[in-house]
Amino acid sequence: MTIEEKQQEIIDEFNIYDDWMEKYEYIIELGKDLPIIDPDKLTNDRLIEGCQSRVWLDAEVKDGKMQFSADSDAIITKGIIGLLIRVMNDETPETIAKADLHSIGDIGLQEHLSPTRANGLASMVKKMKMAAIKATINN
């Protein structure tokens, strides 16, 4: 599946909900299901301090593809992280560096990615992209 197809899949999944609470119910389920980041990766150098919730992010390159794992102390933040990782995992660094992550906005969650939201997600997306850009340079 291309990164664009993955985003379209997410948009389609959310299209069945017309109520905000239903959308969030789904995000919370995603958050609960998200495989937890390896506990010994919950270190301060992987921590992104938001004013409201905290996020840990680990990025690796395996066989030329980016592998992200992440966690948050807030479940809604974690659910959105799950969506972002689904879109970005197993993609080449080049694809991620160029990617337009419109799907989060398309499903009505843009506010969570706004830098003023202070939940650490805006910084996380930036860090994911930075990790990908670094990997393209190292290639």
Next chain:
Amino acid sequence: MSEGTKRPFSVREIREEFPALRQLIYNKNLIYFDNGATSQKPKIVLDAINMYYSKDNANIHRGVHFMSQKATTEYEASRITIQKYINAKKSEEIIFTKGTTDGINLVAYSFGELLSAGDEIIITAMEHHSNIVPWQMLCQRKGLTLRVVPINKKGELIMDEYDKLLNSKTKLVAVTHISNTLGTINPVKEMGAKAHAVGAKILVDGAQSIQHMSIDVKDMDCDFFVFSGHKVFGPTGIGVLYGKEAILDSMPPYQGGGDMISKVTFERTTYNELPFKFEAGTPHIAGGICLGKAFEFLSSLDMVAIQKYEKELAEYAQDMLDTFEGCRIIGEAKNKTSVVSFVMEGIHPFDIGTLLDKQGIAVRTGHHCTQPLMDFFGVPGTVRASFAFYNTREEVDTFIAAVEKSINMLK
């Protein structure tokens, strides 16, 4: 408090005067429980803002023309309204500022100029960052020592510890009247008397008290009292520093500029009298005038009845929240009002806040600019519902149902 006929308190009537309360958020009736952060504005204030900019706009204290005179008169009339409301001796003791933070910084800078190395300042463990950081900056600048009155598990100041901290080196005690995070009402009058006994002054941060109770600075006998206009139904960007005349007179100016001078030459400048000495530059004229309107509005209300109503509302909310398994109330002082802070075991405050928002309920989550307090209670933050007299029991019921729904989704 200014005298006059007070209308009997009716929440239904009062709500009519706050247009912002009548709106749909995500298709739900707005429930505004974030009054600790800022209050909504009554029509009398909104109309005054509109009137000022559509008709009366002019600079003050400097024009010979009609509009400037009128603006000046109204601005100064507002100062007197506020003076009477808080029962200050003179209107010169009312300094217009940008808000609480600005007022504290003014005192920290200017009163701080009178202090010297080795002097001590006392604050408390429940202060807002804006009543911590300016004092830390002053201590660094002047080589002073900052002391902190600890609190107990209920969120009350430990008065024995306060007594121990006071000594002849203490020059100022800066304490919040009501904690924005816990709702605790501090015994500021008693604290002031004790400070005075060792020759220290007291600054009371009234950001969270001015809107909830009648304030009498003469009776409280505080040396400084600061608050923000926006939390007391007035505009943002305007606030008040009350200070006793003799103390303000002894303090050097804080900022230099127009309005605060008496005569300027390149060799020497003499400063204007109070209150203008502390009001450099063109002030927030509309803000000052409209803050006066907010106090006119408050003067027409029965604050005793309101205080009782708000306390009961907060207690009702707290009792209901307490019935949830895993709910921990942060701040259980005997003497508290208007604020309920809580955490739910295993659930992040941000998650609850987000889901409440989607149900049309505005609360605040996070550390509420009191990080040391969060560390003390060992929580990353709380969910805080803070009430005003326009909130209702029905709203609390809806809020409780929404909290329950949120918990069930998050568990």
